[in-house]
Amino acid sequence: MRPSIYFNVHLVSDSTGETLNAVMRAAAAQFENVIPLEHNYYLVRSERQLERVMRDIEAAPGVVWFTISDEALRMKLEQFCRAKQVPVLAVLDASIHLLSRHLGVAATDRVAGQHALNQEYFERIEAINFALAHDDGQNLQGLIHADVILVGVSRTSKTPTCVYLANRGVKAGNIPLVPGVPPPAVLDQIDPANGPLVIGLKIGVERLVQIRSQRLIALNETSTTDYTDEEAVRSEVTEASRLFQRKKWTMIDVSRRSVEETAAAILNKLNERRGQG
Incomplete structure (x- = not known):
């Protein structure tokens, strides 16, 4: 049996991180003997919070998945990861873009929209x-x-x-x-x-x-x-x-x-x- 592979995965969210956790575990489950070492960062909504996240990513490089609505924070995180050659993925972007094209309506930048008190x-x-x-x-x-x-x-x-x-x-x-x-x-x-x-x-x-x-x-x-x-x-x-x-x-x-x-x-x-x- 092939020995287990461990890797760092940084999950960065401006909300509760539920979506990221679900996607990461579903993806990791498709690989045998692969064990993600989770680094979770929730409610990241300021530059100061993001700076701490980036320091952690630099200390333990791996894969970065994020759901951040604020455009400035997104760009900062993506530019940092590219500079450090760390794979980074905006988990919801493809789904949001698909819906936007289908509906002919632009998406909002609402944080934690799925948790609205409706x-x-x-x-x-x-x-x-x-x-x-x-x-x-x-x-x-x-x-x-x-x-x-x-x-x-x-x-x-x-x-x-x-x-x-x-x-x-x-x-x-x-x-x-x-x-x-x-x-x-x-x-x-x-x-x-x-x-x-x-x-x-x-x-x-x-x-x-x-x-x-x-x-x-x-x-x-x-x-x-x-x-x-x-x-x-x-x-x-x-x-x-x-x-x-x-x-x-x-x-x-x-x-x-x-x-x-x-x-x-x-x-x-x-x-x-x-x-x-």
Whole structure:
């Protein structure tokens, strides 16, 4: 196996840096055994702040990605990087230019435009609060106001998927299925046509045993229980699948899906239901 390659990547943003982090990690993931050493600089909006960034870049050369709206600061950073022969890329420029050409409208130089306090922003915050308040079977009656309800056995990534969906403005709650305990009655009160979209999260037995075993190791728990016993887990998974089929809920297999992939599949199902697919 080829040894790992480490490289410095400087992420310079006049906002929160979310875009840069997402793009950098997506790009780095396409290379095997490549490990970026992140240097993050957020809310860079003055020459003084940029001077500190440039000193750091000079001390640890690598790749520079930036999202800066101020033209003077952009030029200063780009000229510095060219002089030092450091690769530099304005991450959003190509996308902004494409939209500008398509729409026939010039882009603004608004800082952190994606974080404007508009209706969408407040809906996202409301969705996050909803996910936290309706996590792991809490406030069951309030789930009738959800957009999506996730149902599944323990360790099927219900909570992180709900939080991810909330960041997309979707109000999601989740209900754990516990062996020997009947599902909460609220699930029988859901209107299949107009109520929340109920999603059953399926998972393979071997994969679930692996995930749960790793969880116990992380907690320094060494005792053997039904939580990781293969036959007990098989029975648990089978019973959950039967419930999903009996209720005719949409099912998504999360065995080899990341949280992002599961959320994307749920968003597709939700859009189809709303007639946007």
